Amino acid sequence: MSSLNNKTHVVQDLLAFVIIVFIAYITQDFIIPILFAILLSVLVYPIVRYFEKGLCFNRIFSILIAILVFTIIIFTIFVLIGIQFQDIMDKSDMYYDKILEKTNLLIKETENSTGLESKDIVGGDEIEVKEIVKRNSNKIFEFITSSGSILSDFVLTPLYMFFFLLYRSFLISFLYKTTSKVCDRKKMRVILDQLYNVQQNYLVGLVSVMGIVGLLNSIGLLALGVDYPFFFGFLCALLLLVPYIGIIIGSILPALIALATKDSYWYSIGVIAIFGFIQFIEGNFITPKITGSKVSLNSFVSILVIILFSMLWGIPGMILALPITASLKVVFDHSDKFKSIGFLLGQAEEKYFSSKAKYRLKLWRKIRKNKDKK
Structure with missing residues (x-):
């Protein structure tokens, strides 16, 4: 039963x-x-x-x-x-003319080195970007x-x-009355405080990260001599609103400008490499340091919710995915019924990444240490 x-x-x-x-x-x-x-x-x-x-x-x-x-x-x-x-x-x-000229030159070089014809490479006689x-x-x-x-x-x-x-005070009183049968006033106050802290931490951290990433992007473009370095640098930082995908979109335009205005293809590759490196620094060092552990969603869940929310609401869904999921995690963590889901959404502790070999090595060292003491 x-x-x-x-x-x-x-x-x-x-x-x-x-x-x-x-x-x-x-x-x-x-x-x-x-x-x-x-x-x-x-x-x-x-x-x-x-x-x-x-x-x-x-x-x-x-x-x-x-x-x-x-x-x-x-x-x-x-x-x-x-x-x-x-x-x-x-x-x-x-x-456009310069990019087309360099693209055609690259296609000819590819033809000479591989023996393929241009129509086999691009699928047609000419690349008509404007018409597309x-x-x-x-x-x-x-x-x-x-x-x-x-x-x-x-x-x-x-x-x-x-x-x-x-009406913030009025709305909070409404929440107290609505949830009075589920949890007491004190517990609801704790949940609301945590929800506020999560969102405030996420938003302030996001603005700070945008400023730092925008400056790093601009310095990188300035070093390469690409036109409009500060515009493209901070535009790409602004696109961090769309996690993971924004940096890819933001690097395309300056890479194309570099292709059009520079003599070598390596400048375009350099733009993408610099933006990719800054994205790595941002994801692994800058954001964790500034945002902290309050928005504690693991990377796998973050990618999944961004995809799901983009399917649901498009681009706005991608922007809202992380703050909404972080808020749901706070609610789940205080719910006996959904606490396991809150655990699944959160960051995994280091012990879940350690192998048995590492554990045995620690145990062996401990045994050796005890033997030495005797």
């Missing part, structure tokens, strides 16, 4: 999970701006709190100033990116906007941020 009840509970949990995913998919245009608003509210809350407690400003006034400053910063960044990108696009014909872009421009635009209206998200997110910050 107990076994039957357990199976029933498992089926119910799976059904509930499927329903939640289905609802999240069909209501993504509504949910995504709210989730971004929650994350950004956590990011600007320290500023709001400083205005309220440090400068004794009115709550509404404090929230409006914080959101206005934040919106101006974001808007300025996108304007600067747009201006610089337009300057690059004005020179696109020159870059023109024919598929509508599809590209649809891909960018497929996860919801950018304009509506840009308007709604600050509005949601304002109300989340304004």
Whole structure:
């Protein structure tokens, strides 16, 4: 009977999970701006709190100033990116001709060294990049906007941020009342504090990492003499919002610019190598050091959730995957029913990577040490 009840509970949990995913998919245009608003509210809350407690400003006034400053910063960044990108696009014909010239030269060298014909290498007589872009421009635009209206998200997110910050005490009281039968007020307070710390740690750490990676990228491009080093360096750092994939996308443009403006192919290879090395440093040293252990998701889970959330919500899903999963881990860690899932999401301890041979070696050394003492 107990076994039957357990199976029933498992089926119910799976059904509930499927329903939640289905609802999240069909209501993504509504949910995504709210989730971004929650994350950004956590990011600007320290500023709001400083205005309220440090400068004794009115709550509404404090929230409006914080959101206005934040919106101006974001808007300025996108304007600067747009201006610089337009300057690059004005020179696109020159870059295109030089890239095509070097590509054709490389194809001829490959023909001479391998005996293959150019149509066997590229699948046609000529590489018409412009025509490909023109024919598929509508599809590209649809891909960018497929996860919801950018304009509506840009308007709604600050509005949601304002109300989340304004009603924060009211919403916390609502959570206390809703969860009173599941856990006591003290435990819920601990969970909320941990959720806030996880998100704050992730967001502040992400901004800091972007600054460091952007500077390292720019120095690398500057050393190679690539055009627009600081633009490409910090653009690639900004694409860290899309984990793992952003660095790949961000390295393509400067590599193409290097191919168009430099005499040797090695400059393009150098760009990709430098960005790859910086990505390795960022993933293994910079991010763990700055972000710390509070966003303690293991690498395998991180990759899986990024793929799954991208299938669910597209590019916004890739950005939201890690903070949402980190929040779920906090909730699972405080749940007796789902504690094992929280354990699975977290970082594996060193003992799970040690081999039996290593354990035997330690045991042998311990025995030898005891014998020497005797």
